[in-house]
Amino acid sequence: MAYTEDDLEKELENQEYKYGFTTDIESDKIPVGINEDVVRLISSKKNEPQWMLDYRLKAFAVWKDMVEPEWAHVNYPKVKFQELSYYSAPKAQGEKKWEDIDPEMKATMDKLGISMDEQKALSGVAVDFVFDSVSVKTSFQDKLGDLGIIFCSFSEAVQNHPELVKKYMGTIVPTTDNFYAALNSAVFSDGSFCYIPKGVRCPMELSTYFRINEANTGQFERTLVVADEDSYVSYLEGCTAPARDENQLHAAIVELIAMDGAEIKYSTVQNWYPGDEDGKGGIYNFVTKRGICHNNAKISWTQVETGSAVTWKYPSCILKGDNSIGEFYSVAVTNNHQQADTGTKMIHLGKNTKSTIISKGISAGYSNNSYRGLVQINKNASNARNFTQCDSLLMGDQCGAHTFPYIEAKNSTAKIEHEATTSKIGEDQIFYCNQRGINTEKAINLIVNGYCKEVLNKLPMEFAVEAQKLLEISLEGSVG
Amino acid sequence: MLSIKNLHASIQDKEILKGINLEVKAGEVHAIMGPNGSGKSTLSNVLAGREEYEVTEGSVDFEGADLLDLAPEDRAKEGLFLAFQYPVEIPGVSNINFLKTAINEKREYHKQEPATAKEFLGMVKEKSALVELDSKLASRSVNEGFSGGEKKRNEIFQMAMLEPKLSILDETDSGLDIDALRIVANGVNKLKSENNATVVITHYQRLLDYIVPDFVHVLYNGKIVKSGTKELALELEEKGYDWIKEEVNA
Ligand SMILES: Nc1ncnc2c1ncn2[C@@H]1O[C@H](COP(=O)(O)OP(=O)(O)OP(=O)(O)O)[C@@H](O)[C@H]1O
Numbered sequence: 001m002a003y004t005e006d007d008l009e010k011e012l013e014n015q016e017y018k019y020g021f022t023t024d025i026e027s028d029k030i031p032v033g034i035n036e037d038v039v040r041l042i043s044s045k046k047n048e049p050q051w052m053l054d055y056r057l058k059a060f061a062v063w064k065d066m067v068e069p070e071w072a073h074v075n076y077p078k079v080k081f082q083e084l085s086y087y088s089a090p091k092a093q094g095e096k097k098w099e100d101i102d103p104e105m106k107a108t109m110d111k112l113g114i115s116m117d118e119q120k121a122l123s124g125v126a127v128d129f130v131f132d133s134v135s136v137k138t139s140f141q142d143k144l145g146d147l148g149i150i151f152c153s154f155s156e157a158v159q160n161h162p163e164l165v166k167k168y169m170g171t172i173v174p175t176t177d178n179f180y181a182a183l184n185s186a187v188f189s190d191g192s193f194c195y196i197p198k199g200v201r202c203p204m205e206l207s208t209y210f211r212i213n214e215a216n217t218g219q220f221e222r223t224l225v226v227a228d229e230d231s232y233v234s235y236l237e238g239c240t241a242p243a244r245d246e247n248q249l250h251a252a253i254v255e256l257i258a259m260d261g262a263e264i265k266y267s268t269v270q271n272w273y274p275g276d277e278d279g280k281g282g283i284y285n286f287v288t289k290r291g292i293c294h295n296n297a298k299i300s301w302t303q304v305e306t307g308s309a310v311t312w313k314y315p316s317c318i319l320k321g322d323n324s325i326g327e328f329y330s331v332a333v334t335n336n337h338q339q340a341d342t343g344t345k346m347i348h349l350g351k352n353t354k355s356t357i358i359s360k361g362i363s364a365g366y367s368n369n370s371y372r373g374l375v376q377i378n379k380n381a382s383n384a385r386n387f388t389q390c391d392s393l394l395m396g397d398q399c400g401a402h403t404f405p406y407i408e409a410k411n412s413t414a415k416i417e418h419e420a421t422t423s424k425i426g427e428d429q430i431f432y433c434n435q436r437g438i439n440t441e442k443a444i445n446l447i448v449n450g451y452c453k454e455v456l457n458k459l460p461m462e463f464a465v466e467a468q469k470l471l472e473i474s475l476e477g478s479v480g
Numbered sequence: 481m482l483s484i485k486n487l488h489a490s491i492q493d494k495e496i497l498k499g500i501n502l503e504v505k506a507g508e509v510h511a512i513m514g515p516n517g518s519g520k521s522t523l524s525n526v527l528a529g530r531e532e533y534e535v536t537e538g539s540v541d542f543e544g545a546d547l548l549d550l551a552p553e554d555r556a557k558e559g560l561f562l563a564f565q566y567p568v569e570i571p572g573v574s575n576i577n578f579l580k581t582a583i584n585e586k587r588e589y590h591k592q593e594p595a596t597a598k599e600f601l602g603m604v605k606e607k608s609a610l611v612e613l614d615s616k617l618a619s620r621s622v623n624e625g626f627s628g629g630e631k632k633r634n635e636i637f638q639m640a641m642l643e644p645k646l647s648i649l650d651e652t653d654s655g656l657d658i659d660a661l662r663i664v665a666n667g668v669n670k671l672k673s674e675n676n677a678t679v680v681i682t683h684y685q686r687l688l689d690y691i692v693p694d695f696v697h698v699l700y701n702g703k704i705v706k707s708g709t710k711e712l713a714l715e716l717e718e719k720g721y722d723w724i725k726e727e728v729n730a
């Protein structure tokens with residue numbers, strides 16, 4: 001392990017939400033409210049083909065008649081959908097050459113620690129930077145292009161690779177899937193698209209960095225990753241937003257398609273603004289993420305969720321192919337008045353399919369943290385296996401941890417193991433650290449990091465360091 | 481080095497320590513014996529600063545400082561070490577990382593540079609050899625899944641790494657097999673110097689054959705009721721505690 005608790009100590013000075021700044025940049029923002037004309041306007045701003053507009057309109061028609069789901073263990077003032085703006089883009093994008101990018105925007109990327117300069121990018125991570133509604137810049141496109149890998153903004157994909165988008169978009173998360181997915185399908189503005197050709201191992205991490213800047217806008221992006229037969233890709237996603245008093249809505253869709261023998265690793269470090277200590281402001285994070293595995297394919301979701309005022313998110317795997325594998329590794333931290341309802345669904349359809357779920361919830365302050373998971377073994381899924389481990393750690397006695405595990409097994413050969421624990425951070429452990437000269441705050445960081453290690457270890461190195469720092473910052477002040 | 485005067489401490493309003501007096505000088509080894517429940521672990525916990533215990537009376541001077549006034553982590557950084565009777569497991573935190581954090585905290589406190597990786601690994605190698613700790617244990621999570629004896633050995637390994645002035649070993653011998661007992665005791669002896677001191681809490685004379693004490697004290701019902709030299713331990717081994725209890729209650 002190259003990253004150690006020591007690396008973290010250096011970062012200790014800056015404990016507040018350090019991504020809370022705003023960028024002063026002129027934007028093209030459409031008036032608030034949503035109706036068919038708004039959907040048409042977004043589509044025309046993006047110069048979309050008719051089929052794309054039709055897709056949006058169909059989704060909008062569906063959404064209009066849907067009601068917001070209320071089954072999640074979260075409680076928040078309802079979103080006023082007519083008071084949001086559904087599109088905001090920084091002005092004067094020009095040709096998307098690095099030289100043409102607004103200096104304010106470059107400064108923002110710098111502050112966020114995003115390197116677009118391909119010469120300077122040490123880590124060899126190709127990045128698509130999505131600012132409010134649009135993708136600002138994608139790096140390393142040429143280099144990846146040599147391997148036949150397509151990595152670009154979703155808008156570009158609609159223009160340049162319509163056949164791929166048409167073929168796969170909405171096949172995993174249909175417009176009718178749920179309230180937020182339908183809304184996204186109607187008004188999504190941008191996002192990332194990635195296609196890995198047959199037999200290609202993507203040589204670098206691909207990543208999308210989402211940033212909400214404008215006030216009173218919703219962010220609706222979608223990501224589509226298609227890994228063709230026997231290919232491999234590791235994909236990272238990071239998110240931040242300015243500290244604002246009002247709540248902002250983020251409703252994204254991610255679809256993953258792993259063809260025969262392909263593997264997709266999808267990692268998220270979600271650090272949207274969580275609101276202040278009293279629960280004022282923060283992002284509503286309502287996200288639909290799902291992937292499909294064909295024969296011998298594998299999808300791993302790894303997430304570290306520390307941000308957002310309310311999180312509603314269940315990255316799932318449809319294990320359609322025989323011998324396919326689905327994994328879900330999650331750390332969800334809630335502090336102050338944050339609420340998270342997160343988990344996964346593993347749908348076993350193929351034979352010899354395997355799934356693993358490791359969920360680590362940490363609740364502090366007045367927060368509520370729920371794990372909600374479904375393991376479904378279908379009739380034909382003989383010899384399916386699932387292992388679920390679901391741990392909750394409580395800090396203080398004003399917070400809540402809940403688990404809602406659902407199991408549906410329709411095949412008698414299924415083997416399902418479920419382990420769940422709830423613990424409090426041990427006084428004994430803290431005292432033991434104290435006795436070795438480690439103060440209580442550092443002791444908690446050590447213990448929490450140790451508790452999450454199984455999940456943190458699944459993250460690519462650069463992200464693991466970031467994630468550890470985030471855990472520390474999120475739990476700041478949670479112990480008196 | 482350590483001077484305990486009339487120390488009273490209670491937990492949940494129940495008085496456990498009822499006026500302890502003890503002087504430990506640099507270079508000395510003291511053994512504390514006594515029946516189960518007499519307050520030996522309580523004494524070590526109070527000295528280490530465990531919050532649940534309330535000190536109601538008395539004072540403790542450690543190297544010229546008021547020990548009871550210091551936070552537990554500062555007591556440790558000032559050179560007080562407690563080898564726990566029941567070492568705690570910390571899942572997911574490697575022994576190495578744990579110790580590195582501890583050592584660098586101490587160094588920072590004493591305004592010293594943090595240990596370089598090379599320096600640190602050199603120490604690990606040297607000190608783990610001292611207690612013949614399997615190098616695999618050093619990289620595993622702190623005490624997690626360690627056998628009882630391995631945990632005790634790990635405590636002494638940590639002690640060796642932290643180079644304390646005063647070490648309190650709370651029943652470090654219990655759970656050790658015969659060979660391990662000798663190894664651990666030899667380790668403790670090698671760490672002994674003119675400048676440090678050791679308090680060993682034990683039920684068995686056997687340990688004191690290896691770690692020879694300058695003084696032996698009997699703790700009974702929250703008080704030190706008898707002190708002597710190592711011959712006292714032999715006498716206790718032979719006769720048990722009844723005669724002491726009778727003396728006290730007479
Ligand atoms: N947390 C606690 N709550 C209530 N009583 C306690 C607590 N800790 C210790 N005691 C009591 O204090 C007394 C002394 O306990 P202590 O652990 O100090 O004994 P000891 O001398 O170390 O015994 P042993 O030889 O068995 O280790 C016992 O009666 C014990 O039950």
Ligand SMILES: [Mg+2]
Binds near residue numbers: 520521565651
């Ligand atoms: Mg004891």
